[in-house]
Amino acid sequence: MSPSRLRLALIILTGLPIFAIGWLGLRLAAEDEARGQAEIHDVSSRRLADWSSGVLEALHRREREIALLVLDWPTQTEALRAALRRAPAFHHALVLDEKGGLAFPPATGNSEEERAFIERTRSLWSPGTLGSARPRDVAGEVITPAHLRGVVSFFWGEGLNILSWHRLPDGRVVGVELDRARLLADVMTSLPSTEDEESRTELVDERGALLYVFGGANLAGPLVERPLGEPFTGWTLRTHLPVSVTRGGRWAIWSTAGAVALVLVGVAVSVMRESGRALREASQRVSFVNQVSHELKTPLTNIRLYAELLEQSIGELNDEVSGPARAHLAVVVHESTRLSRMIANVLMFARSQREKPRLRRTPCVVDDVVAEVLSAFAPSFSSRGLKVEQLGAAPARVVIDADVVGQVLGNLLSNAEKYGAGGGVVEVQLEQVLPRTRIVVSDRGPGLPRADVERVFDAFVRLDNRLSEGVTGTGIGLTIARDLARLHGGEVRYLQSPSGIGAHFEFTFDSPPPRRTPDESPGERRMKVEANAG
């Protein structure tokens, strides 16, 4: 896998989980927060509701108290005044007779305060003003016998005032004006004090003015409001919710996601660095070997040239002189040929890293190419006690890159030489069904374990451990063989032998017959060099 693909894979592998965790975490946090907020909102609303019903309950207690009082109220003006004078929660009352006429306070002989009271409440009870001779309760209903008492609010002075109405059994109706200051004090007393509550709650009147505040800190979240309800028209309890109840939870999710992300990124970075280092090292070695090989190529070519010239010269000498020398020289030629092949491999590999190699096809016969390669291997094969058995033939004249086909075959034979030496026989099987040629090189060695079948074709850069074996190993030989075969429109495959003995490499390649042009005579054929079709 190339570094850029590795990087992409790592980014995906680390990024996806992080994204997934983050997204899930956020979703969870958001849901949790919404749920928490809803709960807090509910709790707050319920508390506000409790408190406001507490306030109403205090008022109702006062009403019941008054209801009991008024039942025993004296009818005599003076006695009634005396009773009012002693009451802490109210100072003024009015009594309507059965016909709705004002019986108390008296029309004459009244105090200034009583007159003011009559004036400010007149609209609530006087006949004609509201078309009713009967006091109305909050809902605007006329108080009927079934409806023995009620409250009505009215605005006067500093704001809201409340009149408590009671219908007596004798038909009279009593209206008691609650003392506003005392009413306020009662409301405050029925609400908690600061030490009982953590968050601040405010009671505001109809103009939005603060009446009473309790609880500790003022929170900054959304506002929850609850009107006290009738008869406290316009009075509202309100409190702020906390900004976020699940901030802690959200933080936990973020930190978990962050930790996972850090671990993943750490792993990714170390993998990148490790593989980057390996790749760098490998490519450094390749480029070193490449340079060295280039340097070696020219002298080696000269050695081979002069060794072959020497071989010719020796051939002209008589046998007692030339016998041992000829054998020594054969070794020199053979070894230098082997070295050339290896260098060709390295250079080919190095070149394939930079650019796509090009084929140079020429018309030739595969059998000739095979024979040439086998003859080159003959001395080393015989020295290792290997016998080559050739089966079938590829006699057709075809257009191929002989160098490439030879190199692939050489690499396969070299492989057989190294690993199949114990088997004694190397079988080369040829088969030609145009436009394809098939060569199978089999040895009788130990073969390859099934798991390693594909790995043998991997270049050493992928298997850094094998780098140490150097270019002399099959480390790149098979890789190059396969690459070249593919370049030549074919493939190198490892065949599982039915007997389970030996290694069998199948080399197939594209081998079209030469194209005949109309003006071409069979005698003088001009072969077109085809660009490869890799």
Add this chain to the structure above:
Amino acid sequence: MQLSRNLLMLLALGAALASPRDAAASEIPAVALEARLSTPVALAGAPQTTFLKVEVSGSRLKLAARPAVNLAIVIDKSGSMAGSKMDRAREAAVQAVSRLAPNDIVSVIAYDTTVRVVVPATKASDREVLIAGIRTIRAEGDTALFAGVAKAAGEVRKFLDRGRVNRIILLSDGLANVGPSSPAELGRLGASLRREGISVTTFGLGLGYNEDLMTSLARHSDGNHAFIEDAANLGAYFDLELGTALAVVAQDLELRVVFAEGVRPLRVLGRAAEIIGGEVVTSMNQVYALQKQHLVVEVELPPGVHLASRPVASVRATYSNLGTRATESASREVSVSYAAEAVAVERATDRDVIVSSVELISNEQNRLAVKERDEGRVDVARDLLKKNARYLRDNATRWSAPSLDKLNQSNEEDASNLEGKSWNRQRKVMRKKQIELELQQAY
């Protein structure tokens, strides 16, 4: 030895049980009532106005009969109290708590923007709890004065008992800026509490408090008011206040003056009272031992003939004797006789009634001067005060009354402090004197 000590203790206990205050108190009425006209002899032949003074005084308190106290201490802990004022307030409250008897009940309330019941109504024997609570009070925030008093009343109400002296001491150095904050509203709260038998004593601390609120609250609840310029004196005022609270002999006194046919009440001087037809009604939350409190009504007498006599009013005081817890009453009849000679009228004139009337009339002028000054008419206010001083001086000489001369001097002082920096302080001094005169406060 051991035996004799035990015997002694037993005897002492027996003595304590045998001499209950009920018995002692029932022998002497807790309240003495007096009613006099400034001119018991009126000039015959013409309608005229005169002053009726009704005076209530508490009997000598027996030490054994010291009433139980139900006290709420309300401390303004708003930001302005920070520093030495807060320290002094805490100190004074701790001292006050230490002075209470184990049977007394006390609660501590602190307010700023909100109200904190620092120590709910508790027996004073839980001294540690109380003192620890007081020490937690820290100054900060705004001033919810109304709510502070309302909550304190709630605490007092838990043990509300006509057999106890039910009292709230409010200590504030500032204004009320959260909740109801007009003098009228606080006055009405005070009046409501008074009807329950709870008095609110207000201590104005420093030069920043709202004297109108503080005096209104005290006045309508029949509590005391003090202007305490220097926080160092707080402790002394707490002592004074507790002293008066412990000297209460009667509570819940209603004073009712029914005027005779032909006699018309024109106005009540000082104390808040209701005039309904021919009747004047007022109330006092408590009567202190050996302390006199009075009501002065200006009345119009019908013309009479020489040597004739006629009833003017019948006065009745109904109250609860703190010792016996029984409702008692006292009544007096007031009549006038007519004489043709001015000398006879002059000779019979009641100097004490005149002095009280002059005090209260000058007090009304003094109030008026504050109102004029508040509306920016400094000169009008000054003239009023100068005139008032002259009026007091004349009467002081005429009736050889040193108390009137003292008032003359204080009016002169008021007149020369109507402007600049000194006005703020002087206004507090004036308000304090006004309520002191109206309610005949002990301090």
